[in-house]
Amino acid sequence: MKSSKKTKIISIILIVFVVITIAVLVIMFNIYDKPKNIIKILSDHVDLQIKDFIYTEVGEANSKWEVKAKNAKYIKKQNLALFDRVKIKLTTSEGKIFIMTGDKGQMLTDKKDIQIKGNVVIVSDTGDRFSTDYLNFNNAEKKAYTDAPVTMENKRMKIKGTGLTLYINTGELNLSSLVKAKIN
Helix, strand or coil, rough: HHHHHHHHHHHHHHHHHHHHHHHHHHHHHHHCCCCCCCCCCCCCCCCCEEEEEEEECHHHHHEEEEEEEEEEEHHHHHHHHEEEEEEEEECCCCCCCEEHHHHHHHECCCCCCEEEEEEEEEEECCCEEEEEEEEEECCCCEEEEEEEEEEEECCEEEEEEEEEEEEEHHHEEEEEEEEEEEEE
């Protein structure tokens, strides 16, 4: 009778050992087989983050916005979109095209007011090229402006000054101060 009791104990120990071994193997395979970085946790303030962002909007009288950015973040409470390496193409209702680029940008999404910072360049379809450190765009007034140093270049001339106001719809351009021009 002792051998049958011994056999039962050895059988129970073997069964427990096999169950524990299987459990350890299942746990190990589940840990190492999980995909990494399924979701990137965003800060408490960001509602949405998008890589390779593209946004297009057709507005009044067929004016059109196209915003592209390497990364975009949206903060709903502030109606604010933040952009990295931003490119904005604006086609006015008169058919004029302006392309604005910069390192960083932000847009108040309810007003469509924009600020671009860092290596800012504006190129028009007529060949005018503006460069500055930062630029603001007021959508209601259709006005781009800055009080930073600005360089404007085209085939005919190169103008440097401090401060710029450009009315997109009319094409009116004002340089505020310290204006120097070189005509080719």
